[in-house]
Amino acid sequence: MVTMSMSPNQDYAIEARDLSFYYGSFRAVKNVHLKVVPRQITAIIGPSGCGKSTVLRAFNRMNDFVPTAHIDGSILFHGKNIYDPDVDPVQIRRLIGMVFQKPNPFPKSIYDNIVWGAKINGFRGNQDDLVEETLRKAALWDEVKDNLKKSALALSGGQQQRLCIARALAVQPEIILMDEPCSALDPIATLKIEDLMRELSKTITIIIVTHNMQQAARASDQTAFFTMDEDRAGLMVEFGATQQIFTNPKDKRTEDYITGRFG
């Protein structure tokens, strides 16, 4: 297994370098260069079909499960291409966790949801401490501390999503990928997740795909705008500080999209 430790001078948490992504012969994403800033929140926005989720899933090799999928270019994590043959994708997914659109807790207790993944990854410490610490980080502890043995499925949607974030945190990732994490949640639960993201970004890097531009504007530090080319391949049009992208984008395609004049 490849050892990965962050060099102190590294200016990115993960980097897509000339990344193209194919489903069979169809090129879904082309020539993406994206350097994700460490311990910040990067939002990926763009219309449906622009490849933003594909790129997100490429960051922890989640697309390995799609039989015809393959990439050109590389994704560098600690200076190493995560698609190199000597890289263990399971190790990558521990360091780069993922939270999905629909909350998907295991059909187990709240407690077990936290400790299960950690145990598989070799956690030998005090499980009670791990559960409390992780649930506190996910801003869920006060709501569930008296019911840790209750089924996770009994929680509300927003609580389930925070539990999924806690579950991802339990294995101490460096990056968390979030694919539309709030699309199934009400506005209050959404704002709680956004507050949580802000808190977590003090120590970890977050990349979020969202269709909700207000969310990207509110919650992220950096924004990447993707769109589709005439050949239907997704491409990154503009990447910059969120404040700049939403107040003064440089590319007309970005301007048209974020002002709602796309299509």
Next chain:
Amino acid sequence: MTRETLDRQIHHIQDEVLLLGSMVEQAMLKSVDALKRRDLKASRTLYEEDALINEKRFAIENAILILIATQQPMARDLRSLAAMLEVITELERMGDYAKGIGKVNIRLGDHTIPIPYREIDLMADLAVSMLHRSLSAFINEDAGQASAIPLEDDKVDDLYNHVTRSLVNAMIANPENIDAANLLMWVAHNLERMADRVTNICERTVFIATGELLELESNDDDLDDDRE
């Protein structure tokens, strides 16, 4: 293209800003005309006109806030609305200047101090013309035109200095003129400030067009103590 509702409402607000601008232009010209004719009755009507200007300014501000809250404008749309909030504040202040000139006329009463009408008239014409063109550049988002207008401020400043000198001379010539000359200083001051505020409108036009908040050159960076 989508966002017809937002576009329609932004255009409506732009029309209202232009209307507010023309109310201010009319009030300013009227205030100077009333002073020239020493028409106190006409000056009194400026109070009502100023109330209408204030009312219109608040109505536009409210419409902009509702639009921001309900339509979540971004990028150029957002800059345009933010700039309009600033511009209507400038216009409202210019309306106060017109009322202030009306007040001077009323307070002068039947005083017979020689008034430098020619220069005051020229100042008003220039300031109103600058305002008119600045609003046109604003609505057209024409950064080039907007950047050129503040340079004309020099002419207003020259006239201001001329008026000030002649009022000081009137005070020296006859100390009984001191109170009246002091009041008339305010007329020149208000017109000079109006031209300064045109520069602020031009800066907002550049902001909409480029996203940059820049201070435009007007060669008038001293004596800025009352610039809000």
